Amino acid sequence: MALITASSAPATVQASALCFFRPQSSPISLKSSSKENASELGFVTSQLSGLKISYDQCAPSSNISSTIKFPIQPVARRICPFTGKKSNRKNLVSHSNHKTKKLQFVNLQYKRVWWEAGKRFVKLRLSTKALKTIEKNGLDAVAKKAGIDLSKK
Template sequence: MAGCISVRGTPSSLSFRCSSFVSPALSLQLSRPQRVHLTPRPLVVCPLAKRICQMTGKKRNNGYKVSFSNHRTKKLQQVNLQHKRLWWEEGKRFVKMRISAKALKTIDRKGLQQVAKDNGIDLNKF
């Protein structure tokens, strides 16, 4: 057995043998690792931002991608969301929202206060 490493008994005693000379087995004493006791910390999960318009509540739509051969595969049609900073005239401040492009067009037409009132949104929370 040339260059053989054999483990006897516990993992802490290793014996090495070499074929070039005959000698008693060399044993290497390894210290056992210390156990560290840690108190488990609670798992903190950061919620991902949902792709929902904060003004109108629009969400993704389930649809089909239809090929030329009329083979249908399912797909999700996401909302066109934009991070916008809008001036709120009645509150005399900017409001940061994540709203859809459709809601932006409606805000341009009606105004921010009227669209928020129609959808039951409190702009003081933004």
């Protein structure tokens, strides 16, 4: 039973147009000299997995110059889109008058609100103050004032 380690002979795996080489030593530290060596050899070095990816040896005639774009998920911020309310900084004041900073967050709720013009429900994340304003003035008027297009949601 033989164990294969990272220090054994380089293993080559071909996947369509890419070759992956396991480095001889432990994970690569990119210093100025190793950057120059990597650029001379045409390698793209990955620090996370310690793999070298070579385009020159597998497919010498094809030029691969595309960038990889990862989908960026938007982070739900604690801001009401209708009223613009956001968190407030406050001080917690002790008996000895020692002040500690704290955030007061907006009371945001996920609500399904009936949109009369669209004849459907719209799922929104809004503050309770915005919910009261929508009940008073209507969803179309509040969305128009805030500059929100409800047909996208």
